[in-house]
Amino acid sequence: MKFRAYRDLRDPALLAHRGFSGLPQDLRDDMFVVSQVFPFQVNSHVVENLINWDDQADAVRRFTFPSKEMLTAAEFEDVRSALLRDDYDALHQSVTRIRLSLNPHPGGQLTRNVPRSATEQEIPGLQHKYQRTVLFFPRAGQTCHAYCSFCFRWPQFVGMPELRIESPEVGPLIGYLREHTEVRDVLFTGGDPLVMRSNVLRQQVDAILAARLEHIQTIRFGTKALSYWPYRFTTDDDADGLLDVFRAVIATGRHVAVMAHFNHPSELRSPETREAIRRVRATGAEIRTQTPMLRGVNDSAAVLADLWSEQVRQGCIPYYLFAARDTGAQRFFGVPLEESHQIYSEALRLSGGLVGTVRGPVMSADPGKVLVLGPTQVRGEEVLALQFLQARNPLWTGQIFYASRSKSALWIDELTPAFGAQDFFFSNQF
Numbered sequence: 001m002k003f004r005a006y007r008d009l010r011d012p013a014l015l016a017h018r019g020f021s022g023l024p025q026d027l028r029d030d031m032f033v034v035s036q037v038f039p040f041q042v043n044s045h046v047v048e049n050l051i052n053w054d055d056q057a058d059a060v061r062r063f064t065f066p067s068k069e070m071l072t073a074a075e076f077e078d079v080r081s082a083l084l085r086d087d088y089d090a091l092h093q094s095v096t097r098i099r100l101s102l103n104p105h106p107g108g109q110l111t112r113n114v115p116r117s118a119t120e121q122e123i124p125g126l127q128h129k130y131q132r133t134v135l136f137f138p139r140a141g142q143t144c145h146a147y148c149s150f151c152f153r154w155p156q157f158v159g160m161p162e163l164r165i166e167s168p169e170v171g172p173l174i175g176y177l178r179e180h181t182e183v184r185d186v187l188f189t190g191g192d193p194l195v196m197r198s199n200v201l202r203q204q205v206d207a208i209l210a211a212r213l214e215h216i217q218t219i220r221f222g223t224k225a226l227s228y229w230p231y232r233f234t235t236d237d238d239a240d241g242l243l244d245v246f247r248a249v250i251a252t253g254r255h256v257a258v259m260a261h262f263n264h265p266s267e268l269r270s271p272e273t274r275e276a277i278r279r280v281r282a283t284g285a286e287i288r289t290q291t292p293m294l295r296g297v298n299d300s301a302a303v304l305a306d307l308w309s310e311q312v313r314q315g316c317i318p319y320y321l322f323a324a325r326d327t328g329a330q331r332f333f334g335v336p337l338e339e340s341h342q343i344y345s346e347a348l349r350l351s352g353g354l355v356g357t358v359r360g361p362v363m364s365a366d367p368g369k370v371l372v373l374g375p376t377q378v379r380g381e382e383v384l385a386l387q388f389l390q391a392r393n394p395l396w397t398g399q400i401f402y403a404s405r406s407k408s409a410l411w412i413d414e415l416t417p418a419f420g421a422q423d424f425f426f427s428n429q430f
């Protein structure tokens with residue numbers, strides 16, 4: 001399969017696709033309006049092999065293409081009328097205003113997580129929030145196979161350079177790791193670091209290995225490529241070069257984890273993806289999977305059970321079920337935390353066995369990774385129990401705390417502390 005990216009809904013090659021051109025014109029017009037705010041990108045594999053165009057509610061289509069309901073009616077009209085008037089200044093202003101209102105950098109990413117060198121200089125392109133894991137954002141990996149509108153990475157794609165996080169080189173990372181012997185994991189992230197050419201990735205990984213940082217035990221790569229461009233691991237001209245990167249790390253006695261993103265079981269069923277998973281696992285690397293719970297995509301116990309069981313069948317390890325973040329199209333995709341917990345629990349009951357490694361629903365929030373343990377009663381009060389899986393302050397890890405019950409809360413900042421407390425225990429500590 002030849003890679004072809006579609007970034008414009010008026011792209012003749014996309015329009016020539018039978019499934020896409022079969023969509024009603026007004027639906028395509030609406031998508032065009034929304035795509036001014038949420039850029040989208042999709043490729044020939046997704047359009048031709050992953051989407052069932054006869055299914056109005058196709059899950060992959062829902063999370064790949066923009067939808068009218070991602071904007072409020074007023075926002076939609078602003079953008080639409082600017083387009084109809086060919087008023088590009090007004091369009092730019094509306095789009096910028098809407099984007100900035102969608103919390104483009106949740107979780108203190110631009111400020112709070114940026115590490116500093118011994119001389120207090122900020123090191124761009126790194127994030128160090130949790131003691132044991134440093135995130136590395138290589139510049140060449142700051143795009144994705146898709147631009148998911150529920151993902152906090154969308155500012156990386158929309159040409160707002162002040163919102164980008166990236167590193168032009170690997171040297172500062174190595175220097176930082178030398179000083180920080182508490183770190184165990186380096187996580188290549190983006191964007192999608194596997195959009196990088198294998199030889200570029202190889203140079204960076206080799207440099208890390210050559211630095212003989214004995215405290216680094218794992219290198220992880222966050223990616224959507226197993227689903228969206230499985231040829232990256234199979235028939236692309238540098239596919240074997242990529243697998244050699246994994247082998248090179250493993251040969252030094254370290255672990256490689258591919259942190260793969262799958263939202264829906266149909267992404268795992270393509271023969272190309274099966275083969276890609278098989279080839280990655282044959283290197284000795286493990287594949288751990290994550291997904292956010294997305295309304296209309298996987299907000300069902302049966303779908304989640306199928307997603308995770310299929311992963312276990314293919315030897316992947318279900319890892320995180322996230323809550324859709326407080327950013328981007330959360331209004332469209334978000335599922336309330338309590339409902340999400342109920343669906344998660346039911347999915348576990350349906351699957352059992354090795355699916356039990358998946359943790360969720362988890363909020364990757366400013367104070368840390370917060371697991372929704374679920375509703376319970378404490379001293380006669382109905383409460384929602386939560387737990388830090390990871391925290392900005394490592395002393396909070398494992399700590400359980402309680403919020404008042406809420407049927408509607410989508411995120412931690414919509415929860416209030418239980419028992420009439422003013423604040424959560426961590427609120428005034430960071």
Ligand SMILES: *Cc1c(COP(=O)(O)O)cnc(C)c1O
Nearest residue numbers: 113127129130133135364369390
């Ligand atoms: C989720 C996350 C990690 C990795 O967390 P694990 O629980 O180890 O997978 C690291 N850094 C940041 C900022 C994160 O959000």
Ligand code: SF4
Nearest residue numbers: 144147148151153224
């Ligand atoms: S990082 Fe993953 S979820 Fe986010 S835009 Fe890229 S492919 Fe989508």
